[in-house]
Amino acid sequence: MTHLDDQNLILDTDSYKSSHFLQYPAGTTRLFSYLESRGGRYPATRFFGLQYILDRYLTRRVTRENVEEARALIEAHGEPFPYEGWMRVVAHHGGRLPLEIRAVPEGTLVPIHNVLMSVTNTDPELPWLVGWFETMLMRVWYPTTVCTQSYQLREILRRALEETGDRAAEELPFKLHDFGSRGVSSRESAGLGGLSHLVNFQGTDTLEALRVGRNHYAADIAGFSIPAAEHSTVTSWGKEHEVDAYRNMVNTFGKAGGIYAVVSDSYDLKHAINVHWGETLRPLIEESGATLVVRPDSGDPPAMVRLTVNALAAKFGTTTNSKGYKVLRHVRVIQGDGIDEGTIRQILDNLKVDGFSAENVAFGMGGALLQKVDRDTQRFAYKASAGLVDGEYRGIYKDPVTDPGKRSKDGVLDLVQEGGRMVTKAYKTFDTDFPGSLMRTVYRDGELLVRDTLEEIRGRA
CATH class of the missing domain: 3.20.140.10 (nicotinate phosphoribosyltransferase)
Structure with missing residues (x-):
């Protein structure tokens, strides 16, 4: 044969x-x-x-x-x-x-x-x-279809940023990050679907989309990412050394003007925010000049984001923008689990009700972005x-x-x-x-x- x-x-x-x-x-x-x-x-x-x-x-x-x-x-x-x-x-x-x-x-x-x-x-x-x-x-x-869904989500985020923030043009391209490569059926789906999303946004962790963009659409660099922790890079330190894993992230990536993300629910999200980030490491974070992005991962997405934003505000403080909404100092939040149009809308509504600008939160979307169509x-x-x-x-x-x-x-x-x-x-x-x-x-x-x-x-x- x-x-x-x-x-x-x-x-x-x-x-x-x-x-x-x-x-x-x-x-x-x-x-x-x-x-x-x-x-x-x-x-x-x-x-x-x-x-x-x-x-x-x-x-x-x-x-x-x-x-x-x-x-x-x-x-x-x-x-x-x-x-x-x-x-x-x-x-x-x-x-x-x-x-x-x-x-x-x-x-x-x-x-x-x-x-x-x-x-x-x-x-x-x-x-x-x-x-x-x-x-x-x-x-x-x-x-x-991926491009269409991504565009419609972009419009939801754009309206929220324009209503509650001062930096909609700068913030919008990075508000919906592609986490979908591992959740699709093939390398080609990852590349083509990932690039479809990048028509509307510039944030992605789907490297294959960059290859497709360069080879077929003359895009030198179609999208961008940031250093980010996963659970294994935290839990490999052991539960008793969780704070050391976080300290390593701050020391390694906390450069002035930089931005990095750390998943923080490996053991106890509230403890991680209130003690590790909000007390032990807060001076280091504030002095670094970089922005820490805290990622709550498990649990009900709207509830977890609400908890995280309010807890970070209590520890790091906020400023008030020209629209009258609060903006976190030194920190932001990204939710990457359970994200779709419904949870995005609910999270944005919760932020507004609590008096926070939409610029405080970004979203990571995986299977619902590239596969659930x-x-x-x-x-x-x-x-x-x-x-x-x-x-x-x-x-x-x-x-x-x-x-x-x-x-x-x-x-x-x-x-x-x-x-x-x-x-x-x-x-x-x-x-x-x-x-x-x-x-x-x-x-x-x-x-x-x-x-x-x-x-x-x-x-x-």
Whole structure:
């Protein structure tokens, strides 16, 4: 048994796609498909990640060996295989995929029920390629959904900072830190999901996101982190020497202007705050000129953050900002366990009720940020909407009586601005230059035509 080529593009599809070249009407020369969010958790999606998919995968060339390998596997698997069509890709197109992909600029916030991306074939003999790559292209749902959720959380934090703080612009980029790398299903998910978060923020512990950002979005350093303790670096000192573990952190990382985080619930959070941090080490912390970030980890997140902030205020004191809210001196708090939209809102509400600024607390988010999303979070769909059959335009759509919400669009689709809002426009012809379009041709015939930087994408907020 020989190993299959991990780089074989032909195999990155669903099995049944291989039979579709026999199913379209005779005389079909053109197909047009589109991607949209049909609704879901949020009223708009922040589109991101297509450039990565195109750059990493669809710029590869298909080889004769790829075709032979795919044919042998798929026919043995029980499906027919469009051998002549794939050999045409190799012989006539030099292995480049004869497809054209248009999309909204990455980072654009688009209301649901609008076209985000469209795909059509450029070779009239290979219209079925448009559907073949649905499987791969549909995966843009993942970075887009992570980016969308991260953006919506950013807006919650922005409003809280603007209402209760004086430094919203400086604080906001680091208020939601990515702790999600270990909680996702693959290295690729960590990198792409982690970079999706960094469209909106700059704090991360997902190193893989930096690699993806540098390789595919021209980001030298996409995000930043700080020295931080974990339970093992505290508990390895032993319970009787917990304070020595903390002292080591202050002495090692407590440099003027610096910032470092220490998990403080290994044994007794209240004792750690009131005695170790608040009495024994307080002079050392205050003299260092650095900022200690205390991390309560276990317990009910809103209750633990409330306890920690108030206990630190009693020991280190506070100042009052121009909005009339208290700001901790020398210390801050980060909560990294049990964080999602609900706990973020509750923690921020508690801070406000207690008279504290939102700038006192940052959040670390793991599985809920990168893993607790799926294609139905924003109800993504990739559907054919137009074709040419015997030279005649044909609208293509589905309209199931059992679920009207799944009615698909028909037409050659484009996104335009009308009356201050984005709307999807449907043409009944393939012969259009898309006047006033918000979309761009990003890929054609195996070549990536647009390469946005991460900074350009961030600027589209």
